[in-house]
Amino acid sequence: MDSPIRYDRIIRGGHVISASAAVRADVAIRGESVAALLPPGSPAEAGSVLDATGRLVLPGLIDSHVHFRMPGRTDQEDWAAGSRAAVAGGVTTVIDMPDTLPPLYTAQDARDKHRLVRYTSLVDYRFHAQVDPRRIEATAELTPREAASVKATLTGSAQATHVLRDPAALDRLFRVCAGGALPLLFHAEDDGVFTLLDGWLGVPRQYAGYERHRPRSAGIVAVYRLIELARRHGVPVHILHVSSREEVDLLCAGAAAGIPVTFEVTGHHLSFTSLDVSRLGARVRLSPALREPADQDRLWTAVIEGQAATLGSDHAPYRFADKSLAVPDAPPGLPGVQELLPAVFTGLRRRYTHLDAPGAARIVARLLAERPSELFGLAGRKGRIAPGMDADLVVFEPDRTWMLSPDDVHAKCGWSAYEGWTFTGGVQLTLRRGEVVYDRTDGVARFGGPAGRWLAPSPVAPDREILRT
Numbered sequence: 077m078d079s080p081i082r083y084d085r086i087i088r089g090g091h092v093i094s095a096s097a098a099v100r101a102d103v104a105i106r107g108e109s110v111a112a113l114l115p116p117g118s119p120a121e122a123g124s125v126l127d128a129t130g131r132l133v134l135p136g137l138i139d140s141h142v143h144f145r146m147p148g149r150t151d152q153e154d155w156a157a158g159s160r161a162a163v164a165g166g167v168t169t170v171i172d173m174p175d176t177l178p179p180l181y182t183a184q185d186a187r188d189k190h191r192l193v194r195y196t197s198l199v200d201y202r203f204h205a206q207v208d209p210r211r212i213e214a215t216a217e218l219t220p221r222e223a224a225s226v227k228a229t230l231t232g233s234a235q236a237t238h239v240l241r242d243p244a245a246l247d248r249l250f251r252v253c254a255g256g257a258l259p260l261l262f263h264a265e266d267d268g269v270f271t272l273l274d275g276w277l278g279v280p281r282q283y284a285g286y287e288r289h290r291p292r293s294a295g296i297v298a299v300y301r302l303i304e305l306a307r308r309h310g311v312p313v314h315i316l317h318v319s320s321r322e323e324v325d326l327l328c329a330g331a332a333a334g335i336p337v338t339f340e341v342t343g344h345h346l347s348f349t350s351l352d353v354s355r356l357g358a359r360v361r362l363s364p365a366l367r368e369p370a371d372q373d374r375l376w377t378a379v380i381e382g383q384a385a386t387l388g389s390d391h392a393p394y395r396f397a398d399k400s401l402a403v404p405d406a407p408p409g410l411p412g413v414q415e416l417l418p419a420v421f422t423g424l425r426r427r428y429t430h431l432d433a434p435g436a437a438r439i440v441a442r443l444l445a446e447r448p449s450e451l452f453g454l455a456g457r458k459g460r461i462a463p464g465m466d467a468d469l470v471v472f473e474p475d476r477t478w479m480l481s482p483d484d485v486h487a488k489c490g491w492s493a494y495e496g497w498t499f500t501g502g503v504q505l506t507l508r509r510g511e512v513v514y515d516r517t518d519g520v521a522r523f524g525g526p527a528g529r530w531l532a533p534s535p536v537a538p539d540r541e542i543l544r545t
């Protein structure tokens with residue numbers, strides 16, 4: 077009789093989730109890759125066997141929108157803490173935003189950032205690059221090796237030098253990027269709308285009525301302009317953190333007309349509304365602001381119907397002392413990479429009671445694994461559980477009910493807008509390329525080694541890094 081095939085690790089008995097199916101299977105891992113999906117109970121041997129009976133096995137999530145603050149803003153967050161929060165939330169790959177100090181404008185900036193990040197990250201990573209408003213043409217020099225996209229930020233603090241305010245420069249950016257290899261990412265709120273309103277109403281001084289100062293109109297104006305530019309130049313555009321029903325409808329109409337536009341919805345816009353602002357105050361001072369319940373309903377519809385391309389955390393932590401400044405000075409942003417999966421899964425289960433746990437997990441797999449892997453050049457190695465793919469896996473307990481306390485928060489800032497929330501479903505184990513990097517099986521969080529890699533765009537040999545220096 078042949079001896080059974082031997083693997084390094086097998087995860088037995090779980091429901092293996094993809095965007096299109098949930099099947100009972102054992103996941104066999106060899107080295108850093110998925111070696112096989114086996115019928116449950118197959119007579120294979122392994123160095124280590126993890127029991128996932130009654131649990132879901134999801135592909136490691138890709139959060140394409142985090143601000144891990146390196147370099148220059150590590151008083152707010154750093155890669156060690158941010159990546160602990162990530163793996164605790166089932167995220168195994170992040171794509172980090174470029175609005176650091178200094179911003180990531182060039183290929184050299186990306187290599188310099190990698191040198192800071194390596195040996196500190198539990199998760200694999202790529203970087204978004206920032207459009208330099210003073211050097212629009214330099215954007216053309218970036219390639220997919222260094223950057224997953226080029227991001228333009230259309231509004232922000234008056235001191236921020238990376239904000240692109242000039243409409244003529246925006247037009248030039250599309251001309252420069254036409255025919256290029258990188259998608260354009262946008263924080264799409266029109267700064268002129270806010271300036272006009274601030275001149276009339278004054279800057280916001282309290283959280284009650286905050287949305288009136290940072291209204292949907294700024295997003296609608298910007299989103300329409302970007303759809304029109306995408307149409308004219310044929311440049312793919314991905315709109316971040318869409319917050320209103322009007323923006324969603326415009327983007328769906330644009331996509332239906334064949335214009336290359338996609339969009340992201342954040343966990344916090346799915347979890348909070350303007351009704352929460354006077355209670356939670358600075359914790360939910362956000363950019364874009366929280367909208368009305370009817371907007372939140374539309375965002376959920378975009379998630380469940382697949383109109384949204386990605387979910388992102390927009391993990392943008394600030395120290396509580398900074399958030400506690402007077403309203404005009406309190407920076408917008410919250411930590412969210414750890415809370416994203418439980419918040420979305422909980423919302424899906426509560427809003428759509430016809431969805432069973434595997435059905436809700438399939439939606440998560442589509443928007444947090446498959447689609448971002450396709451949009452950001454990782455489809456050859458991330459985003460699905462299949463032979464040859466990286467063994468990035470999440471063992472998820474769909475029925476665990478738990479309350480988030482400040483002790484659970486791994487982000488460096490140590491607070492969460494979700495404190496006191498009761499979640500349905502939680503992460504038990506997270507594996508990054510076959511290594512257990514998060515394990516709370518016995519109720520205590522344990523973390524693996526900071527061997528996260530800077531990922532080259534696929535297709536590449538699965539074990540290749542961009543830099544080996």
Ligand SMILES: [Zn+2]
Binds near residue numbers: 141392
């Ligand atoms: Zn952001």
